[in-house]
Amino acid sequence: MSYNENPFASSHSLDTNPFDDPTNNQPPADAARLEELRQREADLERRERELAQKSEHIRQHGRNNWPPFYPIIFHSIQDEIPQASQPLITRLYQLWLVLVGTLIVNMVACICILASGAANGGSDLGSSIGYVIFITPLSFLLWYRPIYNGYMKEQALYYYLYFFFGGWHLLFSVYMIIGIPSTGSAGLIQTINAYSKPSLPAAIVGTVATVGWVVQGAGLGFYYRQIWAHHNAAGHSVEKAKTELAAHGAKAYFTRG
Structure with missing residues (x-):
């Protein structure tokens, strides 16, 4: 040992400063999970801002716009449904319109049957x-309205309402496709009977x-x-769904909250 050497000096140099904050040796999987959570939080915040902006727009310019002849609710797929889900909800709305048209044609067919x-x-x-x-x-x-609300608010309660009804x-x-006589359906059985009589007006409209019953039924089954x-x-x-019902109640059915 040399008299010029510091007796208190360590023979091994420190690679790190002992007073620095401990390094984060978090596993990559946890880091990816945290990043995913941050992204989801950011997406939720963005959607909340969008809903708030649209709600303010509706408050200023009027809310109810449907049905057009007597508006009682606000209905706008473009304004209320996330862009990625707009095609689906549009198709469901179109199928609902097909249903309404089919009900009217079915009634006309029953007039012809009578x-x-x-x-x-x-x-x-x-x-x-x-x-x-x-x-x-x-x-x-x-x-229709429950699944519209389901995609607008992404709440479980509306999905379960849609699945049930x-x-x-x-x-x-x-049941309507089959067309059992005296049930109000101008379906297959009624239409075949009309062709066999023959009663062409009832057969054609039937x-x-x-x-119409097949198209709207098959379409709804596909999207279901x-x-x-x-x-x-x-x-x-x-x-x-139970938690959402307790928190929001039935009033949330027509509102944006």
Whole structure:
């Protein structure tokens, strides 16, 4: 040992400053998870800002615009639905319009069936008028509006409402396609009977009604599966739906909150 050496000096140099903050040796997987959470938070904040801006626009320029002849609610796919989901909701709205048109054609077909002298023509006509009066608004309120709200607010409650009432509507569509006499449906059986008489007006209009029932039923069944897949991917649950119902209540059905 040399007398010129510092006896308190370490023979090993420090690679790092002991007074520095400890380094973050976080695993890459955790870092990726944190980045994903940050991105999701940023996306939620962006959507909240967009909804707030649209809500203010609606407050200033008026809210209710649908139905056009007597506005009672605000309905705007372009303004309220995220851009990626707009094509889907547009197709569902178009299918709802097909349903309304089919109900009207079905009623006209039942008028023709009654005029052709069918034994159960009166029952068919009465039921078909009831379908136009009740199915038109109920289908909008019970399955179209819930899925519209579901994609607008991304809340589980609306998806479950859609699956329940949309499922019943699919069964109703099958029932109407069959066309059992005296049920108010100018479906297959009624149309075949009209061709066999023959009663061409009832047969032709019945064919149009049957095609309408098939188109709207098949289309809704196709999108029902797509929405189910989206619902599962989004991680919705019954517990989440209960929490949303407790937090927002029924008033959230028509509002943006």
